[in-house]
Amino acid sequence: MRSWAGGFVFSFLFIWAVSSIFVNSVAPVEYDSRLDKYVYREGTVTQWRSEGWADTGYGTHGLTLLGTEALMSSGPKVVLWGNSQVEALQVEDRNRIINLFNKMAKGEVKGFAVARGGNNCADVYFDIARYEGLIDEAVAHVVLLNNVKFLMPDRDFEGHSKFINGPLSFVEEKVSVSPRAMRFWPVINKYKLDFLYHDIYSKLKGYSLFQKKINHEPKSDLNNKRADKDYEAIFGFVLRSMMSVAGGKLVFAYAPNLPYVHKGKVLINDPDSELIIKFREKCTELGVGFVDARPWLGEVYPQQGVLPHGFFNSEQGDGHLNKYGHEAVAKALHDYFKGRIY
């Protein structure tokens, strides 16, 4: 009996040690009264291991340490908005788009990123309005577009604002955090007990015993082709709404998952190219900047032998931008803004 009890204790210590290195962190949050939303808690360090391998430290207002430094610095600012491709937990902060861009800009402008996994254009719309008050001199708001779905209505993600069709509108939804999470996540993060939450509690909670698992994937109506006038209306609404909060400083940067591996070949053709042409035309019509990062992304494979998406522990050409992909997009932004804002 003693060897079983002792064995269990030893094994707990063993998995605690192993998971402190190999398991994703929980990220404690705090309420930011100035932004009126929950953000990552200042002083937290989280680790991401399931795709890529990186640690991220957080400063004020939910920004990373480098982002906080940029926000607090004087001079013109560029803000990069987006979803998990911008949040980029898979990559070290210094290798993310905006910080590489800062290096290329040689301090003439300072950029920081505001992003969260699962964000859509409605989230960005409300966040620009929130953060505007913090920024003393914003010269550009760059929205990273990795997929046309980012701009489409009727995609329902829990905990995110919604873009509704009929009539077209943005509806705000703020993340709510349970008192239990507020109480326990800081402790879990501090003592690296994340495995108990992520891998035991969450898995058991989501387990459908003896039942088919419910598909939580959001509905996507992209499979249903829309009429051109519908895309015209959607793109026009998104751009005008964003311009109303970002002023004349709005720029969209298009960085899709290209190139990718499919049936034994490395392909560069973009299935959304026709829609992107329509979107770009609308940007031009309304005076919104557009950066096409595809040529730079396409150069990564011939030059580096790797694809700009994917990591040592994930499928190549799929998932999130790796450091080569971040560098490619940063170069695209540098090429666009050099001579325009610096």
Added chain:
Amino acid sequence: MIFSSLEFIIFFIIVLAGLALMPGRNTARKTLLLLASYYFYAYWDWRFLSLIWISTIVDFIVGARLGRTDDPGRRKALLLVSLCVNLGLLGFFKYFNFFIESFKPLAQAVGFNPGTLEIILPVGISFYTFQTLSYTIDIYRGKLKPHKSMLDFALFVAFFPQLVAGPIVRAAHFLPQLVEAKSLTRENFYAGFQRFTYGLFKKVFIADRLAMFSDHVFANAGAYDCPSTWLAALAYSMQIYFDFSGYSDMAIGAARIMGYDLGANFNFPYLSKSPREFWRRWHISLSTWVRDYIYIPLGGNRKGPVRTYVNLMVSMLLCGLWHGAAWTFVAWGGLHGLALLGNRIISGGNNESRSGLVGFLHWTGTMLFVVVGWVLFRSESFGKAALMLGQMFRPHDGVSWLFPFVPFILLGTLVVHLLEKYGVWQRLLLPDSARWYSPAILFSLLWLVAVFYPEGFKPFIYFQF
């Protein structure tokens, strides 16, 4: 339900609780096990229980009738009934569309246009049909007496630990274990739990993680560069070993907990220094079945060298075909047949042990052959196999993806195999009585499984056979 699911754990606990409530009541225990086995199978698809019942009833009656007649003609006819029913079921559900597609051009050339059917492959059919055939064939040969109890025979066919993916258990080995009631003992529980845990760890922590890498590279054969392709081939070689031996360990462990022995199915195959040795260590229950029911009835090595080689090739081609309804499997079997042939010609059938540098070279050559064979086995077509092998041996540019988990597991596998070779592994981790550190190891492995359990369902590779 699969062994690595919460549903199975709950199911198994309920079965054990039922068995614990019936100490000494053998008929009641066997009835419970039989009903539990049918429930286990029906959980996947209850309609295909009918096929298990057909095999069970037909072979039980054939066995009984074989025991009552000495007339050679009648005995042959009875055996033919068993063969036709079992191989007929297997042939229809597993190979109907394969043969239609394969011979369609020929059929169309003579004005006949056969169509394919939408047929679901019943899980485990390759295993339980071979199992029941071993019963009727052994009775026919006079090696086994017909079993009087239909309950025992039905349980032998449907016993849930080995029903869907083996080991292929022989009637002569299993039926005698059903005669007396087995009680749940501490020793059996510990040994079975240990075996089950090792199997679970091999499947969930190792095999499923390797699959994430090898599946993608094999699906995109030719896109990846030479080192990445080699890594994927090695990854698959380990994946199939850990997946299948892991499942076997879980089956053997679950049976042991209940007091039953299913025999061994793997014996550190990557220690092999020849193809012949490989087949004595890999999927032992299948290789011995093929030897005893195909190779030896064809004449084995008793009719001269040429006939021996023919018998060997036929046996291995059928062994390949058993694995799946595709010509790549047949080719893989043929490749191993040729290797066994070559082994026999070169070494003259002598099983001399090789050591030192010569032994190491033989081991390297055998492993290289086995890995190349797995590339053919895994590939969806000959074209894709050619792309993979082309990139391995005549490389061109491609995407680089070096997944660090693969060399880590490769090193671990080599170490464990070396520990086994020098007799340390068994002493360290599978002692007769629990050592003080054993619970720590078992709980640590269970934690690793729980914490690193993969997202999404990953079926056992051998479920598709």
